Amino acid sequence: MHSSDGRPRDAISVRNDDPWHAALASAWGEADRVPARVPAAASEWPGRAERTEPRDGAVSAADIYLEVQRGAAFQEVRSRYRRFVVPAFAAFFAWYVGYVVVATTAPGLMARPVAGAVNVAMLSGLGQFLSTFLLTWAYARHARLRRDRAALELRWDTQELTRGIPGVVPGGR
Amino acid sequence: MAGEHQTLALLLFSVFVAVTLAITSWVSRDRHGSAVEFYAGGRLFSPMENGFAIAGDYMSAASFLGISGLIALFGYDGLLYSVGFLVAWLVVLFLVAELVRNCGRFTLADVVAARMRERPVRIAAGTSSVTVSVLYLVAQMVGAGSLVALLLGGTSAAAQTWTVIGVGALMVVYVSWGGMRATTWIQIVKAVLLMGGAITLTALVLVRFHGDVDQLLRTAADRSGHGTAFLAPGLKYGGDWTARFDFISLGLALVLGTAGLPHILSRFYTVPTARAARRSVVWSIGLIGGFYLMTIVLGFGAAAIVGPQAVRASNAAGNTAVPLLALDLGGGADSTGGTVLFAVVAAVAFATILAVIAGVTLASSASVAHDLYASLRSRRAKPRSEVAVARVAAFGTGVVAIALGLLARDLNVAFLVGLAFAVAASANLPVLLYALFWRRFTTRGAVWAVYGGLVPAVALVLLSPVVSGSPDALFPHADFQFFPLQNPGLVSIPLGFLAGWLGTVTSAEPPDAAKHAETEVRSLTGAGAA
Numbered sequence: 001m002h003s004s005d006g007r008p009r010d011a012i013s014v015r016n017d018d019p020w021h022a023a024l025a026s027a028w029g030e031a032d033r034v035p036a037r038v039p040a041a042a043s044e045w046p047g048r049a050e051r052t053e054p055r056d057g058a059v060s061a062a063d064i065y066l067e068v069q070r071g072a073a074f075q076e077v078r079s080r081y082r083r084f085v086v087p088a089f090a091a092f093f094a095w096y097v098g099y100v101v102v103a104t105t106a107p108g109l110m111a112r113p114v115a116g117a118v119n120v121a122m123l124s125g126l127g128q129f130l131s132t133f134l135l136t137w138a139y140a141r142h143a144r145l146r147r148d149r150a151a152l153e154l155r156w157d158t159q160e161l162t163r164g165i166p167g168v169v170p171g172g173r
Numbered sequence: 174m175a176g177e178h179q180t181l182a183l184l185l186f187s188v189f190v191a192v193t194l195a196i197t198s199w200v201s202r203d204r205h206g207s208a209v210e211f212y213a214g215g216r217l218f219s220p221m222e223n224g225f226a227i228a229g230d231y232m233s234a235a236s237f238l239g240i241s242g243l244i245a246l247f248g249y250d251g252l253l254y255s256v257g258f259l260v261a262w263l264v265v266l267f268l269v270a271e272l273v274r275n276c277g278r279f280t281l282a283d284v285v286a287a288r289m290r291e292r293p294v295r296i297a298a299g300t301s302s303v304t305v306s307v308l309y310l311v312a313q314m315v316g317a318g319s320l321v322a323l324l325l326g327g328t329s330a331a332a333q334t335w336t337v338i339g340v341g342a343l344m345v346v347y348v349s350w351g352g353m354r355a356t357t358w359i360q361i362v363k364a365v366l367l368m369g370g371a372i373t374l375t376a377l378v379l380v381r382f383h384g385d386v387d388q389l390l391r392t393a394a395d396r397s398g399h400g401t402a403f404l405a406p407g408l409k410y411g412g413d414w415t416a417r418f419d420f421i422s423l424g425l426a427l428v429l430g431t432a433g434l435p436h437i438l439s440r441f442y443t444v445p446t447a448r449a450a451r452r453s454v455v456w457s458i459g460l461i462g463g464f465y466l467m468t469i470v471l472g473f474g475a476a477a478i479v480g481p482q483a484v485r486a487s488n489a490a491g492n493t494a495v496p497l498l499a500l501d502l503g504g505g506a507d508s509t510g511g512t513v514l515f516a517v518v519a520a521v522a523f524a525t526i527l528a529v530i531a532g533v534t535l536a537s538s539a540s541v542a543h544d545l546y547a548s549l550r551s552r553r554a555k556p557r558s559e560v561a562v563a564r565v566a567a568f569g570t571g572v573v574a575i576a577l578g579l580l581a582r583d584l585n586v587a588f589l590v591g592l593a594f595a596v597a598a599s600a601n602l603p604v605l606l607y608a609l610f611w612r613r614f615t616t617r618g619a620v621w622a623v624y625g626g627l628v629p630a631v632a633l634v635l636l637s638p639v640v641s642g643s644p645d646a647l648f649p650h651a652d653f654q655f656f657p658l659q660n661p662g663l664v665s666i667p668l669g670f671l672a673g674w675l676g677t678v679t680s681a682e683p684p685d686a687a688k689h690a691e692t693e694v695r696s697l698t699g700a701g702a703a
Contacts (some may be wrong), residue, residue, distance in 0.1 A: 066690045066698045069694050093428075096257075099256070100421055100425075101421060107411060110405050117387050117401075125249075125252050129465070132263055133459075135460075136458045148448060155698040
């Protein structure tokens with residue numbers, strides 16, 4: 001069996017038991033001589049490594065969520081989310097608050113004509129609409145391309161791990 | 174106004190009620206009466222359906238009649254409202270929609286209570302959700318009352334009273350009969366009607382000016398009597414610094430409040446996944462943005478075609494600007510076109526109010542049954558009995574909202590909506606954001622965040638010029654006014670965040686790292702989502 005205790009085993013059995021690690025094992029060619037590498041690699045993917053472990057009372061849902069949270073895959077999803085949301089939120093919030101403050105404190109500036117009946121106030125108001133539409137599009141695109149697939153994989157892995165643990169039902173509390 | 178308008182408007186409204194009742198009974202024909210069915214419509218709506226329903230839930234009569242009326246009277250200052258109402262959706266999209274869908278089941282309290290000791294947090298979040306919902310409902314009830322008085326000609330108090338009672342009774346029937354599934358379909362039908370009505374009127378305005386927006390704006394400015402000042406901010410919120418701070422306060426409440434509105438949050442639970450929740454928000458941003466752009470055209474169109482004097486003569490707050498515009502665009506008061514268009518607008522406005530009331534009542538009954546009742550009872554209620562409690566709660570909410578609606582009959586609708594947004598932003602948003610993003614957040618922090626926003630927000634309103642100390646106040650003869658602003662957001666929103674932080678850092682209980690990990694993993698991946 002695949003294990004994380006460093007017990008030597010041959011590449012064939014790894015390949016048969018756990019297709020995920022097959023690529024790693026065959027790439028090294030001699031997995032039985034470098035057993036230490038397997039746990040090291042597995043620790044980056046705690047979910048994968050623990051999948052085949054016999055489950056006893058020691059593994060709780062809390063441990064699993066902590067493991068997943070520390071895992072590189074989750075850290076990557078979280079940082080992708082934050083790297084988009086934090087600057088985008090700061091930008092539109094500053095732009096909106098600035099707009100409201102200028103509109104209430106400096107109406108003269110807002111009344112400056114630009115073209116025909118259109119003035120700075122009209123342009124900045126329409127600019128708010130435009131920036132909202134653009135940010136919506138950018139967020140949806142970013143989430144679809146950069147987050148959705150990784151998040152879905154993590155979801156299945158985590159649910160696989162928590163399956164059968166007492167007190168964990170889908171969505172249950 | 175002639176009697177034909179009223180008859181036709183009543184007829185169209187009755188058709189809407191009949192159609193929605195038919196839909197209600199049709200969609201609930203094989204309903205199982207489970208909590209998921211009642212609160213979340215089985216979680217089986219598509220993103221497009223939910224996007225329309227969100228838009229239908231959000232675009233109240235205050236938007237359709239109120240904002241275009243404000244633009245018709247005050248020009249640019251009315252437009253500031255619509256910008257705030259739209260930009261708020263970026264907060265929902267970025268920080269709330271997907272994560273709430275992944276973490277919760279039916280209510281806001283689900284998300285927070287998952288990390289904390291359940292009972293105190295549920296009671297706190299349930300209380301603030303019910304408060305927000307009731308304030309929002311009162312605004313809609315007042316809107317319904319004044320709308321019928323305006324559109325059906327009679328301004329007698331009895332007519333208004335009976336309308337408010339009638340609307341309340343209809344709403345209770347809808348919600349307790351059909352639950353979320355029926356409520357959602359009403360909102361979808363209403364959103365389609367509202368968009369259709371707005372598109373028609375906007376097209377007619379643009380045709381009248383041969384597509385020349387510049388000409389439209391010039392005419393509006395000329396007829397307003399303010400010249401180019403009509404097209405710049407300051408006519409309503411210029412004046413002294415109190416008025417200006419009041420507007421900044423309102424702007425803050427609008428942009429942060431949407432993400433804390435219980436009836437908006439509960440809509441995300443009606444779709445199967447977080448991805449579907451995101452796509453519904455994208456749909457609704459498109460619809461809501463398009464709608465507010467059209468209200469701008471309608472507002473300036475009413476100023477240019479009807480004229481602010483005529484609008485003000487009909488209703489001092491400007492609420493009849495769009496119906497008057499419809500009358501004119503259709504060919505005038507005595508023409509068939511004018512009568513039909515006027516009746517359509519009136520029926521759409523009614524449908525709008527009814528749909529919003531249904532959505533808010535449902536969210537409020539969920540908070541009562543799922544959060545308050547479940548926590549205050551010693552034994553857990555079974556799902557079936559929880560739905561029974563929710564039905565009773567819908568009835569109770571209806572009674573309270575009707576009573577308060579009759580009491581607050583003379584208050585401005587847009588102001589009441591702004592108030593509900595301010596309380597939502599102060600009491601609901603801080604606790605929600607802390608629970609989703611702050612590792613060290615504790616139970617005490619959560620409870621303090623809710624009450625630390627809710628109590629100041631409500632107290633500042635009670636001490637504001639709205640309640641006492643001014644001629645337009647709820648109690649004009651008493652004077653215990655202390656706080657100068659009408660909208661408490663500028664003070665109470667920072668207080669909510671501050672109280673949550675203070676409660677957390679002074680808390681003896683260590684933060685639960687495992688529960689935080691669970692919330693974070695679940696919120697971003699959807700693992701274990703209901």
